[in-house]
Amino acid sequence: MAFGKGCHLHLVDGSAYIFRAYHALPPLTRKSDGLPIGAVAGFCNMLFKQIEDNRGDDAPTHVAVIFDYSGKSFRNEIYPDYKANRPHAPEDLVPQFPLTRDATRAFNIASIEKEGFEADDIIATYARQAREAGGRVTIISSDKDLMQLVGGGVEMLEPIKGQRIDREGVEAKFGVGPERVVDVQALAGDSTDNVPGAPGIGIKTAALLINEYGDLDTLLERAAEIPQPKRRQTLLEKADQIRMSRDLVRLDENVPLDETLDDLELQDPDPEVLLPFLASMEFRSLSKRIADRMGVDISDIPEPPAAETTPDAPGLPPIDPAGYEHVATAEALDRWIAQIYERGYVAVDTETTSLDEMQAELVGISLAVVPGEACYIPLGHKAGGADDLFGSDDLAEGQMPLEAALAALKPVLQDPSILKIGQNMKYDAKIFARLGIDVAPIDDTMLMSYALYSGLHNHGMDALSERYLGHIPIPIKTLLGSGKSAITFDRVPVEDAVRYAAEDADVTLRLWQTFKPQLHRAQVTTVYETLERPLVPVLARMERNGVVVDREALARMSNVFAQKMAALEDEIHALAGGKFNVGSPKQLGEILFDQMGLDGGKKGKTGAYATGADVLEDLAAEGHELPARVLDWRQLSKLKSTYTDALQQHINPETGRVHTSYVQTGANTGRLASTDPNLQNIPVRTEEGRRIREAFVAPEGKLLVSLDYSQIELRILAHVAGIASMKQAFLDGEDIHAATASEMFDVPLDEMTPEVRRQAKAINFGVIYGISGFGLARNLRIPRNEAQGFIDRYFEKYPGIKEYMDATISFGKEHGFVQTLFGRKIHTPEIGAKGPQAGFARRAAINAPIQGSAADIIRRAMIRMPAAIEALPVKMLLQVHDELIFEIEEDAVDQAIAVIREVMEGAADPAVKLSVPLVVDAGQGANWAQAH
Structure with missing residues (x-):
């Protein structure tokens, strides 16, 4: 059913459900293994009640459960202390969070969450979409923050008492209508979420002020008129804080979501999915009630399959941080070194003053050789500790001299007969490398998890410990604090550091013992041993090499961008017929839709017009100059703040270079991610983006050289799908997009027009990512039926592609994962779903073997490169997806290019013999822009 007039959307606040269920029921554990399941039981009962209670004329036609994504949201970028004072979730609740998502999907209800956004933002977005489509919305929650959405067909339902909250209910709560709730909250603040607001002003006073002055902006503009001195002073002095608070409490109604309203259509639960899940949770009474309601004999339902690669945690002693050893003498350290040589392996972890390995100072080292037995060697803790106002640099007592400890450990850490085990070992290896110690050989539990469980969960130590060891490690925030008051690890008291740091080594060792045997059973040993582990030292060396960045060039670009922005502002003001703040969406909307009278203006809940990029792009496509110039201004503003300004801060003062960090586990497919700074997202198709690359330079006497795989993903597609004409085009060195266009549209190559080629290119790349007719229509700005016709014709001409897609989806459904050409497994847990997740999961499954194979190929090239x-x-120096960047002495460039190209073009051999050639393009220059 297409969502529209007559439809009724229910949006369930899933996170609120979880906590309500947890606190409403006594602790409950699964008898078979002791897993906490009390909150899951309550959550399932609430879901079932939601289904049972919503029948009849007012029943929903569409429904979704919305969850908070773990981690920070965009609001932490606005205010780092946002939600900083919230207590950690109870220890026995944490492992139940993923199970509630599983429960939602088992009930065949859409389970929605989005990284970087809170559940309330997603609810706001769907509510806006539903309202604009002419439907009704019921938000099932008692969260006061959601009351700003009420009105215009949107209401709230308190789930326990069943009380409906309409406009009158909001006014009773806040003293204002829904459209002014944000203004009141901005003034009153919120101690729960650590929103500062205006000190001394509560809800009632805030409502009085907003009712008197009309809105927050007017109130702040006229604050000097307020008769009460203290209130007047607060509003004048805290105006910026109040505006920031408004940004924190205002919900984002434009979250980019993969699932459309149509995808949320209500579906009946599938008993063959729901009942096995309930059985796996051992919810016998609920299983019987639901089975009876569905008219199913519970004995006919098969038992849930056991996960093939879920490790059985070995019988280990409990983790007890109080029992770890504080090593402060050479004699004590010698005893540990003797144990290491006796065992032949050691889990090792470092504690430092920074996440930046190039500037971090070593504070201490932890070791573990037997589960339950671990130690910490403090080396750089300061005597003053966290409470020393003046930050004394005197060393605390009870520590070994740094030089003595490193001298004793260096032979062990470099001994080829001793395996060093770490979690994200690249970080620790770089810390030791700066101190003259080359750590090898290594094992990495983060990468083992990645090889085993890519696509199922993240691979941080705390998450792995909770999931596979049933233990929640000591949170680092309890030692360091957060926000402006946070300290560095050298200020942590030694006795506290011992428990925290040694626990990390103990947990890492236990994870290694858990994961290592699973690599062979899951048939991913080759992936770990040939694609993951050997890449660690290669990336570490690249990161330490860094790339020279010309600070003056960046500063000049910032100035140029600022001047261009100023010129654009003048042009925009001239087009608007007067000055206004170009960076203000509210003022821009008034200019476009009120003053200029352009079509397409839509107001949000605050009364302001939407002026997002999609709105401006549509107006610009209609020939309106002002929105086109605003888009240009916004692009320059982002380039200036994100790159030309921010990159200057990342230049290492000692090396004069920028040292990015690569994350091997950053994408499910094997693609690397680049952080601090991210050098993989610098725009390449715009003049300004190319100019930013000009600041990445070669030292005197050297050149930057870029070698880039040419259309590697299309070549892999041609190989895996067995497309004879496409393979022949690559073998003949033809322009693949022109060849595709010729094949599809029956146009001879010598009569090819740029427009026809552009359409074929969009389809070629779109198919790799499972593009729909709707998506292609937006890309090409053509009617949807015409775009779908292109896709249908494409599949007719290349039936092998459709066969590949169908076979991949079928394999994913049967096995729960898809594979690259080199055996990398990317799990697809939602590919068999019947709800809205299925479409996204299938598109991801189609793309993963192609993108993943390309990622594996460049990894193989990088691993072979140092020897070559x-x-x-x-x-x-750098890897940017399909591109490698080198720094080469001028007189060796031609020889080096030949060697590097040979390695890259032969990287798939001998593991995979591709039926199409890999081609590598090379460029060189004094800077990256010239080389690219």
Whole structure:
């Protein structure tokens, strides 16, 4: 059913359901293994009640359960202390969070969450979409923050008492209508979420002020008129804080979501999915009630399959941080070193003053050789500790001298017969490398988890410990604090540091013992041993090499961008017929839709017009100049703040270079991610983006050289789908997009127009990502039926692609994962779903083997590269997806390019013999822009 007039959307606040269920029921554990399941039981009962209670004329036609994504949201960028004072979730509730998502999907209800956004933002977005489509919305929650959405067909329902909250209910709560709730909250603040607001002003006073002055902006503009001195002073002095608070409490109604309203259509639960899940949770009474309601004999339902690669945690002693050893003498350290040599392996972890490995100072080292037995060697803790106002740099007592400890450990850490085990070992290896210690050989539990469980969960130590060891480690925030008052680890008292740091080594060792045997059973040993573990030292060396960045060039670009922005502002003001704040969406909307009278203006709940990029792009496509110039201004503003300004802060003062960090586990497919700073997202198709690359330069006497795989994903597609004409085009060195256009549209190559080629290119790349007719229509700005016709014709001409897609989806459904050409498994837990997740999961499953195979190929090339270029004056600096960037002495460039190209073009061999050639393009220059 297409969502529209007559439809009724229910949006369930899933996070509120979880906590309500947890606190409403006594602790409950699964008898078979002791897993806490009390909150899951309550959550399932609430879901079932929601289904049972909503029948008849007022029943929903569409429904979704919305969850908070774990981690920070965009609001933490606005105010780092947002929600900083919230207590950690109870220890026995944490492992139940993922099970509630599983429960929602088992009930065949859409389970929605989005990284970087809170559940309330997603609810706000769907509510807006539903309202604009002419439907009704019921938000099932008692969260006061959601009351700003009420009105215009949107109401709230308190789930326990069944009380409906309409406009009158909001006015009773806040003293204002829904459209002014944000203004009141901005003034009153929120101690729960750590929203500061205006000190001394509560809800009632805030409502009085807003009712008197009309809105928050007017109130702040006229604050000097307020007769009460203290209130007047607060509003004048805290105006910026109040405006920031408004940004924190205002919900984002434009969250980019994969699932459409149509995807949320209500579906009946599938008993063959729901009942096995309930059985796996051992909810016998609920299973019987639901089975009876569905008219199903529970004995006919098969038992849930056991996960193939879920490890059985070995019988280990409990983790007890109080029992760890504080090593402060050479004699004590020697005893630990003797144990390491006796065992042949050691889990090792470092504590430092910073996440930046290039500037961090070593504070201490933890070791573990037997589960339950671990130690911490403090080396750099300051005597003053966290409470020292003046930050004394005197060392605390009870520590070994740094030089003595490193001298004793260096032979062990470099001994080829001793395996060093770490979690994200690249970080620790770089810390030791700066101190003259080359740590090898290594094992990495983060990468083992990635090889085993990519696509199922993240691979941080705390998450792995909770999931596979049933233990929640000591949170780092309890030691360091957060926000402006946070301290560095050298200020942590030694006795506290011992418990925290040694626990990390103990947990890491236990994870290693859990995961190591699973690699073979899951048939991913080759992936770990040939694609993951050997890449660690390669990336560490690249990161330490860094790339020279010309600070003056960046500063000049910032100035140029600022001047261009100023010129654009003048042009925009001239087009608008007067000055206004171009960075203000509210003022821009008034100019476009009230003053200029352009079509397409839509007001949000605050009464302001929407002026997002999609709105401006549509107006610009209609030939309106002002929105086009605003888009140009916004692009320059982002480039200036994100790159030309921010990159200057990342230049290392010692090396004069920028040292990015690569995350091997950053994408499910094997693609690397780049952080601090991210150098993989610098725009390449715009003049300004190319100019930013000009600031990445080669030192005197050297050149930057870029080698880039040409259309590697299309080549892999041609290989896996067995498309003869596409393979032949690659073998003949033809322009693949022109060849595709010729095949599809029956146009000879010598009569090819740029427009026809552009359409074929969009389809070629779109198909790799499972693009729909709707998506292609937006990309090409053509009618949807015409775009769908292109896709249908594409599949007719290349039936092998459709066969590949169908076979991949079928394999994913049967096995729960898809594979790259090199055996990497990308799990697809939602591919068999019948709800809205299915479409996204299928598109991801189609793309994963292609993108993943390309990622595996460049990894293989990078791993082989150090040996190939060892005798040449070459440094490998950066990887940007299909591109490698090198720094090479001028007189060795041609020789180096030949060597590097041979390695890259032969990277798939001998593991996979591709039926199409890999081609690598090379460029060189004094800077990255010239080389690209």
